[in-house]
Amino acid sequence: MNILSQILEIILNRSVIAAVIVPGVLTALVLVILIIWVERKIAARVQMRIGPLYVTRRLGGILQLVADAIRFLVSEPIVPATTDKLFYVMMPILLLLLSLLPVAVVPASQSLIVIKTEYGLLAFIALAAITPMVIMLAGWASNNKFSYIGGLREGFMLLSYEVYLFMSLLAIAILYGTLDFIRIINSQEGFWGILLNPIAALSFFIAMLTSTSRFPFEIPDAESEIVMGPFTEYNSIMYGLVMGANYFRLYVLSLVFTDVFLGGWLLPFKIPIPNFVITIAKTFIVMIVAVFLRAVYPRYRIDQALVIGWEKLFPLASLSVLISVLLKGVGI
Amino acid sequence: MMKYIRRIFRALVLKTPIKRLLGWSVAYSIWPVHMVTSCCGVEFAAMADPLFDSERTGLLPFTSPRQTDAIILEGSLSRKMARAVRLVYEQMQEPKYVISMGACSMDGGVFYNSYNLIRAREVLPVDFYVPGCPPRPEGVIRSIVLLQKKIKEGKGLE
């Protein structure tokens, strides 16, 4: 029975729970399925429609995404003859893994964190910066003209948003004087980060939209211009993976946004629910705001997005760093 | 006793529950490809609008043939277009379905006798014909609902 207890110990280990359940794979999966449904429903609501319904009439079509996912799972995988086969097949898997990987250093509650580290913020930035490369590689491996252009665009966007993503997090690090997520959250008691430094929150939010290719910065896979961008050739399960990866990335970034700007599990009042539920709920709200913009905005052109990035958001992010320094100087 | 054995047999050997799940998922996730073959495309576009809202059925017009599993032929098929349609159809993943919309793609409609038209059935294996010139959007949605029924019964899932 020794082995069994050991296995149990491993299973019940906090890190394992964090990796597998909250805030790891399982939560991510459920939230992603929910968010796509919410996205379609909200868009439909704004557009005076109903949206997905017939799939499960009683539940308002909430299983639409499950149906889509199963369909992708069973449909015939095609590897086009002109692709670089190894990379073509590898990229979706890599993309999915790497999109979710940064969650390892982001906590959902005091103890639900996979890797407890002092340098969480730094590790997050490092891990989050890998995915765009994979997207570019995927575009290149597809050997399709649209994928090629899409990959190039992803590269251009990367140059722009990565800077102010980094700077807004830098502002937060300066503000709280630490790179540890849990300490950042704990020091938000009373005042959430978004209140102390709204400009950093704004530039992080826009960087989040850009890096997950949400409207109005849906540029690397702009549908009416370059079909599906880097993922034009991907089909069946592989397309399901890349589509999921995009939403996973949104989830991870939203989780960071919650932790850094919305005080993680902190609430101004006390209610008897577990901490991680509060965090996940906040994350979900952030995700809803991010996907809601689809219903409102058209998309920018790539050069305009770059101009916005460098001429508007870069100074704004710099300003947020300045604000943090000032706040620190005043002694908050 | 026999009942249980039969049920287990069905579950394990005939895999009916799995098949039903597959049928359910494929039926409610028909993604037609953006391929406008002719003027009925106007009604196809109207089908997605707030009045008819084809998204209720899980229909999501999608961009690239690689990710889609249905092709809706909107109206007449010229010789030039038929080649493109065939090419798109070949690129799509199995299982795939074809709905032919409008009188023109059935038999020519008002353009009967035209020198540049061919019939849809000469190019693709059509699953459903929607009559009308042009068919009303409700008609097309009805064809999709019927196609879903057909899929749930196991069409194209072998």
Next chain:
Amino acid sequence: MSELIDKLVNELRSKNYNVSREKGRIKVKVALENFVEVVKKLKNMGIDHVKSLTAIDYPSEGRIKVNYILGSYSTKELYETIIIVSLDLSRDSPSLPSLAKMFPSIIYQERECYEMLGIEFKGHDDLRHLLLSSEDFTDVHPLRKEFKIEEEGIMA
């Protein structure tokens, strides 16, 4: 009708072209030799685009009639006027000078006319197939009268 149109008609008549006028339309019948000259004259008078190019096949008379429907956007007095320049071509090897250099608006009309009736426009640098696929319709000109469509009556 305005003076400008009167002037235009008089000028054309003075050159002994066959000009008729009705309801804001001026019809000019020209021979192939004078064609470019007339069009040039019209262009100088403010006609600046081609609305339509209609070619009609008359197999019994052995000719193809080409109608150019011209109009003007730049001169307000000429807005309402439609000018129809028509000329006859021989049916066997119809060819006439292209107006593509003068009126860019005719480029695609000429391409269409070329493939539909087999009229060759000399000086047009891009006479390719436009509407019909070249695999099925090389040297077939659907709008000629000898091109019969298979008439299978619905009831037959």
Next chain:
Amino acid sequence: MSSKEKTITIFYGPQHPASGHMRIILEVDGDVVIKADPDIGYVHRGIEKLAEHKTYFQVIPMVERQCLPDAAHHNLAYVLALEELLGIEAPERAQYLRTLLAEINRIASHLYGMGLHGVSIGSSTAYMWCFGLREYMLILAEKLTGARITYSYIIPGGVRRDIPQGFSQDVERYLRLFERKMRDLDKLFISNPVTKARLEGVGVLPKEEAIKLGVVGPVLRASGVEYDVRRVRPYAAYPWIDFEIAVKKEGDSYARLLVRVKEIEESIKIIRQVLKDLPDGSILHERYMKLLPPRLKEYVTNTGLVKFPGVFATMKVPKGEGIGSVEAGRGELIYHLISNGESKPYRLKISTPSFRNLILFSHLIKDVKVADVPAIYLSLDYFPPEADR
């Protein structure tokens, strides 16, 4: 793509989310388009040839199927050409009813173009709202003619049906709702900063260029040429109706969008005027009323539904040529109809606005970003089946 070539060729269509039924062959250097060559004919159905094998009446439903968003104008232009050959003119009430349908259809057609223009730059809500608004107009047209988009409403010598009971009140109700929703659309899409950023200064067509290329319709008017067939060669009831021509100077994609919006407003005005000034009288020309047998004549005058006896099917048309030109939703539409005195047209030439705007592809899509291609292409409101015929 070999390493030596600097440019790549992109086949933009016919299977492409924003291409419609045509193909543009783009030569692309990085993200910049160097050259565009439209390849059309994917929807060529040979209408001109088929018209030579159908009787004059049978041609009516066929010609309107070349441009479904704008069927009424095709119907009208053909009938005008035919009426010129026949030497008749419809009675005044029929003229007003023709105008009514034409304007309802113009709004629908513009909204179709605007919706697709919206989705081309990524605003799916603009698409949905425009199409939702278009449905109002289609419902009105359905009430008037009995068909959603293929009306065959206008017949030689008049119209097919009188207005139904309570139609004016319906129209007023719908128009009020429509105007309210148009204001919402304006807030969400037309004055949206991202829309402006995407469309302003894109695909600029200067006035001289527009004149030289002979473009038509809203594209021409957005470049500053005040040319509208409704004004310069008035047909139907337009001589008696008061309306403005929407003109913009800029000539870019955004100006084209605004011209369409302005024209929709003008069309609403025209519809109101038509319903206010609608004269009494017959909806069919006397010459045909006389031909009808007494019982049918009674039926027509009582119910306002025109039914033709079989004689009309083989109607012979005098020798000659007729030209019908109207301002369709996409611009000047010309039907050139030639008769040799038989019961079938000898030749029918249709000069459609989309075909005349085709020349713009190679002119406007040059030295622009790939992202601008749909923004320019759909601002032209180019409808390939209409161009291909």
